[in-house]
Amino acid sequence: xxxxxxxxxxxxxxxxxxxxxxxxxxxxxxxxxxxxxxxxxxxxxxxxxxxxxxxxxxxxxxxxxxxxxxxxxxxxxxxxxxxxxxxxxxxxxxxxxxxxxxxxxxxxxxxxxxxxxxxxxxxxxxxxxxxxxxxxxxxxxxxxxxxxxxxxxxxxxxxxxxxxxxxxxxxxxxxxxxxxxxxxxxxxxxxxxxxxxxxxxxxxxxxxxxxxxxxxxxxxxxxxxxxxxxxxxxxxxxxxxxxxxxxxxxxxxxxxxxxxxxxxxxxxxxxxxxxxxxxxxxxxxxxxxxxxxxxxxxxxxxxxxxxxxxxxxxxxxxxxxxxxxxx
Ligand code: AFP
Numbered sequence: 470x471x472x473x474x475x476x477x478x479x480x481x482x483x484x485x486x487x488x489x490x491x492x493x494x495x496x497x498x499x500x501x502x503x504x505x506x507x508x509x510x511x512x513x514x515x516x517x518x519x520x521x522x523x524x525x526x527x528x529x530x531x532x533x534x535x536x537x538x539x540x541x542x543x544x545x546x547x548x549x550x551x552x553x554x555x556x557x558x559x560x561x562x563x564x565x566x567x568x569x570x571x572x573x574x575x576x577x578x579x580x581x582x583x584x585x586x587x588x589x590x591x592x593x594x595x596x597x598x599x600x601x602x603x604x605x606x607x608x609x610x611x612x613x614x615x616x617x618x619x620x621x622x623x624x625x626x627x628x629x630x631x632x633x634x635x636x637x638x639x640x641x642x643x644x645x646x647x648x649x650x651x652x653x654x655x656x657x658x659x660x661x662x663x664x665x666x667x668x669x670x671x672x673x674x675x676x677x678x679x680x681x682x683x684x685x686x687x688x689x690x691x692x693x694x695x696x697x698x699x700x701x702x703x704x705x706x707x708x709x710x711x712x713x714x715x716x717x718x719x720x721x722x723x724x725x726x727x728x729x730x731x732x733x734x735x736x737x738x739x740x741x742x743x744x745x746x747x748x749x750x751x752x753x754x755x756x757x758x759x760x761x762x763x764x765x766x767x768x769x770x771x772x773x774x775x776x777x778x779x780x781x782x783x784x785x786x787x788x789x790x791x792x793x794x795x796x
Contacts, residue, residue: 483509483644483655483664493650494631500561500581501632501648504607509644509664511555512603512636515548515589516657519638522595544595545569548588548603556584563610564618566776568745573623573776579615582631583608583622585745591713600639602715606749607632623776627748627769635715635749645671645719647756652722673759676788677725678706681717689734693764697729697793714741718750718784722757727785727793731764739763739781743773747782760790 481489487502494501522544530542549569556562556576563580566573568587584607591601608629610622634646642657644664654668680701687695701708709726711717717728730741741747751761751768761768761784771780783790 479658479661479663479665481666482661483666486653486655486666490648490650494648501607503559504556504561504582504584505632505634505646507555507559507561508552508605508634511552512642512644513657513662514551514555515603516636516638516642518547518551519544519595519601522598541569542589542592542595545589545592552586552588552603552605563614564623566623566744568742568777573618575618581610581614583610583618583625585748587742587745590715590746591711594711594713600637600711600713600716602638602713602719603636604715604746604749605634606630606745606752624773626772627743627751628767630748630752630769633749633752635719635753637715637719639716639719643667643719645722645753647753649752649756652753652757671722671757673722673754673757673786674725675758675786677721677727677786678704679709679721679724679726680706680729680789681708681710681721681726682729682731683710683712684708686733686735690731694729694731694793700792714746714750718754721785722754722759725786725789727783727789729793730782732781736779738779740779741782743768743771743778743780744776747780747784750782750784754784758787759785760787762790762794764794 487505491502549567556565560578561580562576562582562584564573564575564583566585587604589601590604594601608625609631612619612622632648637643643654645654652671654671655664656667658665721728730739732739747768754761764781783793
């Protein structure tokens with residue numbers, strides 16, 4: 470009997486993949502690899518906690534609000550602690566921008582990287598056992614090591630990202646990331662406690678038939694957005710909206726589609742955050758052959774002026790984004 474039939478290969482574990490591909494990275498000194506491993510480890514801890522939600526008292530609201538004035542959930546706070554702790558102890562990051570903290574956290578060390586993170590995105594879905602995610606962007610600091618962190622280190626354009634990724638806590642848990650050399654996806658094998666390469670070299674179809682938008686706010690969309698939605702319906706596209714950005718984005722990445730969060734009467738600049746939601750996903754979309762736009766131009770070229778800046782967001786298959794924003 471062939472040995473492979475009694476011992477199937479497990480594939481490439483994330484650690485091995487990161488190590489094998491370290492040379493692709495312009496500054497291949499190992500810190501970025503370590504940073505990705507720190508994030509992966511923290512995500513496994515968060516994943517473990519999410520899986521126990523419902524059994525222990527970690528569901529529901531904290532009774533406090535985050536920077537956007539939204540109710541913080543206990544798991545938002547817990548995930549923020551887990552990622553902050555992993556990145557602080559790792560020593561590779563000098564500053565952390567998070568949805569959950571008003572100002573950036575100066576990690577006060579010799580780290581070369583600035584991290585922007587939404588530790589737990591889609592928090593309204595936590596209590597109802599629907600997919601949620603983590604989104605992260607990694608930048609190189611601009612100031613010299615040893616000097617205080619400056620605004621130029623923190624407020625960098627998305628095109629300056631050296632790596633970005635997300636973790637999807639879904640029917641399985643996946644980590645998807647790019648260092649600017651394509652996009653690769655890893656599925657968590659709970660029995661091994663490892664992320665294993667399951668989606669090598671991911672590409673998004675140039676065109677798709679899925680549109681993802683919260684149409685409940687349609688009355689206050691701009692006419693161009695209403696027209697695009699009519700176009701989608703006239704062409705028998707399919708509507709899919711989970712309300713967890715990572716999950717909606719991931720599905721559209723695999724199947725082809727567009728995710729839109731436009732300006733609304735309530736959120737005149739859109740709801741989503743440029744620095745720790747849109748930049749990472751726009752970078753991944755581009756690396757997979759897709760596009761990310763604010764309706765006027767490339768998301769990655771926007772110069773942020775504040776940490777929690779919001780932006781309208783159109784992301785996904787190139788032809789769909791072009792069609793949606795040309796109106
Ligand atoms: P929360 O994490 O605050 O629930 O926001 C989730 C999110 O930023 C994104 O994941 C969703 O796609 C979007 O908001 C959903 O917003 P609406 O409920 O307004 O559609």
